[in-house]
Structure formats: C-alpha cells, structure tokens
Amino acid sequence: MQMAHVADWKKDTVAKLRNIIKDHKTVAVVRVDRIPGVQLQNLRAHLRDRMSFMVAKKTLIKLALESMKDEKPGVEKLTDILDGQAAILGTDMNPFSLYKILNSNVQPMPAKGGEEAPEDIRVEAGETSFPPGPIVGELGKVGIPAAIDKGKVIIRKTVTPVKKGNVISRDLALALTKLEIFPFQVGIALDGAWEEGLIYRPSDLDVDMDAYKQDLITGAQLAMNLAVFTAYMTPKTAVPIIRKARIQALNLAVNTGILNKDSSDLILSKAYGEMLALAGIMSAEALDEDLRALVAGAAAAQPASAAPGEAASGEEAATGDGGKEKEAEEEEVSEEDAMAGLGALFG
Incomplete structure (x- = not known):
C-alpha cells in the first residue's frame, strides 16, 4: 500500500512550530480572526522582541503540539482549545504577563457593515471637520442629525444610531468611519497557555494586578501581626517579638515597682x-x-x-x-x- 505524500512545506511548518514550542517556557494558542493583514504585521513587529509567533493551519498546529507531549507533558491539551484562525505563540514570560501584554496591544478597527455592534455606539454632538456638502444628507440618512453652522458641518445632538448587539448597516459603517469612530478593537486573542504542565485559560489570567498586589501586602501584614502576637519565632518576627516582650516587661516592672536601670x-x-x-x-x-x-x-x-x-x-x-x-x-x-x-x- 502506497503511503500518502506529505508536502515539504507542511513538514517545514511543523518543524518551525515544534521549535517555537521547544525553545520557550510558555506556549500559547491564540486567535487572529478578523485582524487585517496590516494590523497583524504591526502587532507581530511590536511584539517580536518578547515572543515568537506563527500562524498555521489547525491540523499542523495539532501535529506539532502532540509531537512535543513527551518533552513538555500536558502541552498537547492545547489542541482542545484551538479555535478560529489559530497561531502558536512562544515566550519566556509567564502566562499572566503574556495575557496582560496581548490585551494592552489592541488596535481600533472601523466597521465594514453587517457586523453586530460590540457596544452602544454614540455619536457626540459638536463640530466636525467637514465643509458643507453631501455629508449632511449621508449622516441624516443613518440617523445622525447634522446641519451647517458657520461654514462647517455640525452634529446637532448626541445620538446612539445602533445599540449593542444590533447589526451595523453598510451606510452607517461608512458614516462612522468618516467621523473617525472605530467601534471594534482587534488584537491577538489568547485562548490558552501552557507553563510547567499547567493549562491556563483567559478566565484564570484575567487578574486585577493592583488589587492582587494589595491583597498580598495585607496578607503579609496580618501574618506578621499574628506571628508577633503568638510569639511565633522566625528571622522576620524575632526583632518585633523581642521588642514587644521588652515593652511588656518594662510596663510590668513599672507597675509592680521593680527597680532596675531601665525602670x-x-x-x-x-x-x-x-x-x-x-x-x-x-x-x-x-x-x-x-x-x-x-x-x-x-x-x-x-x-x-x-x-x-x-x-x-x-x-x-x-x-x-x-x-x-x-x-x-x-x-x-x-x-x-x-x-x-x-x-x-x-x-
């Protein structure tokens, strides 16, 4: 029986994906759906110094992940998370830092028409940069009240031409783009990350770092207070415990009239x-x-x-x-x- 021929480019792609997985402490599967080519290239260029990134077919990504399960146990579980137009990302950052960086590197994108509004889209009242012309009628046609005032087109009142979840029409999309209102944000969406045998999902990584830091500080302070109160001796608590004991001993000496050089x-x-x-x-x-x-x-x-x-x-x-x-x-x-x-x- 003749074996199916595997194209060389597929072998090369799997080999490159394996190298990304092998050479980094953290491996992630990400989605790049709806990111136009220019924006995707910009994101890759911006993040190149901190991570390796490769878009490939899901079948090839699955092959690469499964072939690395002996060297990196558990990494093959990322195959269950693959969705949409996928890519493999490798970095030496921990998954929390990676998630934060990806979320902070989103770019605005205009509507094309036919998409659902991600939120209520508001058009604020005020002056525009447009001179008098057909734009007045175009805006009025999609529910944006416009007029001419002092030689410029103005928006007469604040309106919400489309609510969250409703479809943005083609005409409204063109009007919003002219007004430089970009309702969408595009970026690399992390679906899952592997580090040291553990799989992290976005819900695990969406942490308020400032609140987390404050919780750690509060926890450390409470632990120190408890250790000092119970006289639990450690290198960190020894000095406060001895200082507390000295104050208590001096207070006892003063109140009981025990004379010494300190009391x-x-x-x-x-x-x-x-x-x-x-x-x-x-x-x-x-x-x-x-x-x-x-x-x-x-x-x-x-x-x-x-x-x-x-x-x-x-x-x-x-x-x-x-x-x-x-x-x-x-x-x-x-x-x-x-x-x-x-x-x-x-x-």
Whole structure:
C-alpha cells in the first residue's frame, strides 16, 4: 500500500512550530480572526522582541503540539482549545504577563457593515471637520442629525444610531468611519497557555494586578501581626517579638515597682506624679513650703496647657468653672493609689 505524500512545506511548518514550542517556557494558542493583514504585521513587529509567533493551519498546529507531549507533558491539551484562525505563540514570560501584554496591544478597527455592534455606539454632538456638502444628507440618512453652522458641518445632538448587539448597516459603517469612530478593537486573542504542565485559560489570567498586589501586602501584614502576637519565632518576627516582650516587661516592672536601670526613672516619675496628685487634694496646712510651691507650680502649668482647648470652646470659656471641675475630676485618684505613690517615693 502506497503511503500518502506529505508536502515539504507542511513538514517545514511543523518543524518551525515544534521549535517555537521547544525553545520557550510558555506556549500559547491564540486567535487572529478578523485582524487585517496590516494590523497583524504591526502587532507581530511590536511584539517580536518578547515572543515568537506563527500562524498555521489547525491540523499542523495539532501535529506539532502532540509531537512535543513527551518533552513538555500536558502541552498537547492545547489542541482542545484551538479555535478560529489559530497561531502558536512562544515566550519566556509567564502566562499572566503574556495575557496582560496581548490585551494592552489592541488596535481600533472601523466597521465594514453587517457586523453586530460590540457596544452602544454614540455619536457626540459638536463640530466636525467637514465643509458643507453631501455629508449632511449621508449622516441624516443613518440617523445622525447634522446641519451647517458657520461654514462647517455640525452634529446637532448626541445620538446612539445602533445599540449593542444590533447589526451595523453598510451606510452607517461608512458614516462612522468618516467621523473617525472605530467601534471594534482587534488584537491577538489568547485562548490558552501552557507553563510547567499547567493549562491556563483567559478566565484564570484575567487578574486585577493592583488589587492582587494589595491583597498580598495585607496578607503579609496580618501574618506578621499574628506571628508577633503568638510569639511565633522566625528571622522576620524575632526583632518585633523581642521588642514587644521588652515593652511588656518594662510596663510590668513599672507597675509592680521593680527597680532596675531601665525602670527606675519611670517608676520615680510615676511616683512623683502620684505624690503631686495627693498633695493637690490635701489641705494646704498639711503641706510644707516646698510641697505647696510644687503644687502651685503644677496648678499654674495645667491651665496654660489647656488654654488652646478652652479657647476653642466658647461654652466652657463663658461658664469658667466647667473646665476646672472636669480637670479636678480627672486628677482625682484613690487614697490607696496616692499612699502607694508616696510609699514608692519615700520608701
């Protein structure tokens, strides 16, 4: 039985496709439907430095993918995704970066007529660049109200000549092109990508990178807080955990009166403040001359520090006594706390 002859150009094409698959970390199948030749060449030229790209018949692409399944396990699954006019794309970028770059390299394309509108097409009111002429009637014919004003054609009001999903007529397509309204965007559409044995579909790759980055930052912060709170020691958490423990130990030492080189100044300051608070509620006859001077100095300092707040409150300034009563209430301490303060001060 005579074997069918395989054309040399088919062998060459499969060999080139295999090289693209073999030489790159990421392999993708893409669609180039509806991309005019000029736009496709522009896109290929723009992306050439970052990826290899080859349009071929789907049967040849399938042969190339299936022949590489031993070297790149799972890559043959891309054959199930092939659709439309297909191409193989190889790159060393990860699939997420590839998807983002392809989506950012789309080009506007005018309507030809007969297509469905991808969205509501609006024509804004305002001046055009056209001089008076047949264009007025052409625009009016497709539902775009035009008139002549000061020697130029104007659009009298904003209109939507075609809604999303409705067919764009040939006459409307010509009018939109003249107004430089291009309702379509053309680009290389990624249908699927392979990397390290995994297949990624567009739904997997359509990620808001800014939101994803913020989620990572928030997650790292929450993880750090949890690790520090639970004293989970790692190279990253060791310093915050030790710093937190030192603050807690110092706070315990101050509140329990344990004297050491770090806590002594704080304990004395605390005792000094409690002593002044106690002296402030005692009769003046019970205080010696030095204590009376200290109490008077503290009382004089408090209104000065409170002056900005009092100036901002007209009601308190008018009554005069309200603010002082509030301060007195805040300064009151229990007799037990006051005696503890004197004990800490005088031993």
